[in-house]
Amino acid sequence: MKHYEVEILDAKTKDKLCFLDKVEPNATIGEIKSMFHKSHPQWYPARQSIRLDPKGKSLKDEDVLQHLPVGTTATFYFRDLGAQISWVTVFLTEYTGPLVIYLMFYFRVPFIYAPKYDFTTSKHWVVHLACMCHSFHYMKRLLETLFVHRFSHGTMPLRNIFKNCTYYWGFAAWMAYYINHPLYTPPIYGEQQIRLALIIFLFCQIGNFSIHIALRNLRPPGSKTRKIPYPTKNPFTWIFLLVSCPNYTYELGSWLGFTVMTQCLPVAFFTMVGFIQMTVWAKGKHRSYLKEFRDYPPLRSPILPFVL
Amino acid sequence: MASSEEDGTVEEKENNNKKRSKSALATAWLTFYNIAMTAGWLVLAIAMMRFYIQKGTHKGLYRSIARTLKFFQTFALVEVGHCAIGIVRTSVIVTGVQVCSRIFMVWFITNSIRQIQNEESVILFLVVWTVTEITRYSYYTFNLLHHLPYFIKWARYNLFIVLYPLGVIGELLTIYAALPFVRRSGMYSMRLPNKYNVSFDYYYCLIVVMLSYIPRKEHFQ
Numbered sequence: 001m002k003h004y005e006v007e008i009l010d011a012k013t014k015d016k017l018c019f020l021d022k023v024e025p026n027a028t029i030g031e032i033k034s035m036f037h038k039s040h041p042q043w044y045p046a047r048q049s050i051r052l053d054p055k056g057k058s059l060k061d062e063d064v065l066q067h068l069p070v071g072t073t074a075t076f077y078f079r080d081l082g083a084q085i086s087w088v089t090v091f092l093t094e095y096t097g098p099l100v101i102y103l104m105f106y107f108r109v110p111f112i113y114a115p116k117y118d119f120t121t122s123k124h125w126v127v128h129l130a131c132m133c134h135s136f137h138y139m140k141r142l143l144e145t146l147f148v149h150r151f152s153h154g155t156m157p158l159r160n161i162f163k164n165c166t167y168y169w170g171f172a173a174w175m176a177y178y179i180n181h182p183l184y185t186p187p188i189y190g191e192q193q194i195r196l197a198l199i200i201f202l203f204c205q206i207g208n209f210s211i212h213i214a215l216r217n218l219r220p221p222g223s224k225t226r227k228i229p230y231p232t233k234n235p236f237t238w239i240f241l242l243v244s245c246p247n248y249t250y251e252l253g254s255w256l257g258f259t260v261m262t263q264c265l266p267v268a269f270f271t272m273v274g275f276i277q278m279t280v281w282a283k284g285k286h287r288s289y290l291k292e293f294r295d296y297p298p299l300r301s302p303i304l305p306f307v308l
Numbered sequence: 309m310a311s312s313e314e315d316g317t318v319e320e321k322e323n324n325n326k327k328r329s330k331s332a333l334a335t336a337w338l339t340f341y342n343i344a345m346t347a348g349w350l351v352l353a354i355a356m357m358r359f360y361i362q363k364g365t366h367k368g369l370y371r372s373i374a375r376t377l378k379f380f381q382t383f384a385l386v387e388v389g390h391c392a393i394g395i396v397r398t399s400v401i402v403t404g405v406q407v408c409s410r411i412f413m414v415w416f417i418t419n420s421i422r423q424i425q426n427e428e429s430v431i432l433f434l435v436v437w438t439v440t441e442i443t444r445y446s447y448y449t450f451n452l453l454h455h456l457p458y459f460i461k462w463a464r465y466n467l468f469i470v471l472y473p474l475g476v477i478g479e480l481l482t483i484y485a486a487l488p489f490v491r492r493s494g495m496y497s498m499r500l501p502n503k504y505n506v507s508f509d510y511y512y513c514l515i516v517v518m519l520s521y522i523p524r525k526e527h528f529q
Contacts, residue, residue, distance in 0.1 A: 178507075183500040265506035 004065055004072050008036055011054040011077040023065065023074075030061035036078070046155040049079040084155035091145040094164045098172035099138040105176035106131045117182045124186045126194050130179050130262050133201055137254065140205065148212050150219045152226075171270045179262050187263040194261055201257030208250035210236035215247070228293050241297075242305035244286040248278040249303055279303050334395040339452045341386070346445040348380040353438045370418065370425040370434070377434070381414050410437070412517070413479055420495070421486045429485065433478030436471050443467060476521055483518055490514060 004025055008018040018039050023032070033045035049058040052068065054077045065074065106127075110118045122128070178184065187193040214237045218227045231238045239246040255271040282303035289296050301308060352373055359369045384407050390396040391403045418430060447464045450456040490496075496510040 178500075178505045181500060181505070185501045185503050185505055188503060263503065263505060265504040 002072060004070075004074055006032060006065075006074045006076065008032075008050070008076050008078050011049075011051065011079045014054075017078060025064075025066035027065045028061060029059045029063045029065075032065070032076075033061065043078075043080060044084075046084040047081045049081050050076045051079070052076065081157065083158035085158045085161055086155050087151045087153065088145060090156060090161050090164060091149075092142060093161060094168045095138050095141045095145065097165055097169040099135060099142070101169055101172045102131065102134050102138075102176040105173070105180040108180065112177070113182055120182075122180060122182075122184065124184060126186050126261065127179060127184060129194065129198065130258070133198070133258060133261065134176075137205065137258075140209065144209070144212055148216050150216055150221070150223075171266070171273075174266045175262075175264060175270060178264050178266055185263070187261070193263070197257045197259075197261035199257075201254050201261065204250040204253035204257060207236040207239070208247055208254065210234050211239075211247040211250060214240075226292065228289065228296060239305075240300075242300060244289055244300050244302050245278075245282040248282050251278060252303070279308060282308075331395075335452060338390070338395060339449065342445045342449040342452065345380065345384070346442060346449055348376070348383075349438055349441040349445065352376055352380065352434075353442065356434065356438065366428065366431045367426045370430055373434075374419065378414060378419065381410050381437075384410065413482070416496075417483055417486055421489050423489045424482060424485045427482060427485050429478045429481035431478075433475050433482065436475035436478060439467065440471050440475070480518055480521060483514055487511065487514060 002025065003021070004023040004027075006018075006020040006023050007016060008020075009015065010017055018036050020032070020035050023035075029050055030045065033048045033050060036048060036050075037043060037045050045061075051058055052070070056077075058079075059068070059076075068074070105112060108117050108120055187197075214232055214234070215229060217232075218229055219225055229237075229240055231240045236250075237246070239249065243249050252271070252275050255267070255274060259267045259271050279302070286300070286302035355373050355376065356369060359372050360366060363369075387396070388400060388404050388407055391398050391400040396403075413433070418425060424430065443460065443463045447456070447460050450460055491511045494510075496508070496513075498504075498506065498508045500507050
């Protein structure tokens with residue numbers, strides 16, 4: 001068996017950072033990253049970007065050395081992606097915040113509202129309902145992060161956690177402040193409005209969960225394969241006929257429900273900002289589906305059936 | 309075969325012509341726009357000088373030029389469009405922030421809070437803006453005509469060293485002077501309870517705006 005020699009150069013300075021000899025031809029990039037990590041312990045594999053060309057795309061961990069367009073002395077270029085943090089850690093942190101923060105406002109912890117209201121409860125039952133819905137939503141997200149989602153990338157740049165937490169925690173505090181305020185005004189159309197909103201909210205929560213399960217089942221454990229999602233026996237997944245990213249569609253629906261339930265402008269803002277971001281993501285995902293699969297169903301839109 | 313090849317080259321020439329004529333159109337529009345804005349701010353400068361020479365005081369000066377100022381400063385919004393469609397190579401966000409900060413100053417401070425219109429700080433930032441804009445728009449005009457006098461180039465890159473801090477001082481002092489009137493009148497503010505379940509305090513918003521002058525790097529443009 002002919003062995004390869006691998007040299008790794010810095011993509012910017014072209015300095016020779018590492019030389020590996022007697023590398024197996026069937027070694028993967030992931031294994032090469034581990035070997036590189038041994039000689040440079042500060043660059044753990046998750047923060048290494050290895051490419052064939054200094055300005056080219058990163059090679060995947062699964063790529064095999066002998067299948068790459070390299071000679072028996074392979075030259076790779078390395079770029080430091082910066083400190084990385086795992087997706088699971090980010091999700092757990094950014095979702096626990098809103099859960100805890102909202103409850104602090106709900107229980108009217110001191111220093112938020114006037115002292116005479118400390119630890120009192122709202123007299124409107126919709127406020128209690130809203131707290132249950134909000135808490136349920138984030139508990140669901142936390143449990144999905146731990147038990148349902150299968151992530152394609154293990155990590156993301158560290159600075160994302162500050163950006164993401166500011167967004168989630170900040171909006172949670174802003175919404176919770178008004179919903180749990182002693183001067184909160186309940187919905188104009190009363191019980192009718194609240195009931196309709198609750199139905200929409202629950203419907204979309206179940207829908208969103210169904211989609212997450214369906215996406216999980218597309219992917220065997222520990223794999224990073226990508227397949228076209230199709231409707232299953234669960235009626236909540238039939239929306240796949242019309243939409244590429246129905247998880248986002250249902251998420252939008254949930255927050256619209258919550259907006260109607262609380263009749264609170266900050267919630268409407270949060271829903272709108274989330275919708276814009278999810279649309280950007282959905283369009284990107286839809287585009288990569290179209291690029292990767294030639295037989296991708298043409299009837300599907302990224303996030304809103306026929307519209308967007 | 310031959311005819312489709314010919315069609316191909318004819319089409320290519322048409323596309324090239326379209327590209328060339330589009331950028332000629334863009335250049336023509338930008339030249340017209342920059343000349344018009346230079347003229348507009350010159351008119352403002354002259355009106356301000358005339359008022360001061362004739363009346364000997366700055367009191368009432370803002371009111372006399374308010375309409376012209378509002379027109380030309382608001383029209384500058386099209387510059388965001390220029391960046392968005394790509395005929396000007398600047399970031400949409402940077403231009404957007406700059407123009408919005410001017411619009412805010414004109415419409416949400418000076419125009420709507422009458423009691424501060426005779427403050428000296430207003431005259432200060434008006435003078436700074438006028439000099440800055442005349443320099444900036446004439447610089448762009450001459451650039452588009454490929455005939456840039458050294459004086460204009462020097463002015464654009466050197467005057468801002470003095471003008472920028474003076475402008476900041478003028479704007480900040482004006483907002484600061486407006487604070488008590490905003491508080492007393494409760495303008496642009498919304499209190500609880502209301503059916504939207506939201507509140508907004510313009511007074512605290514202005515304080516945040518004043519603080520935001522600190523990390524402003526887009527002024528260096």
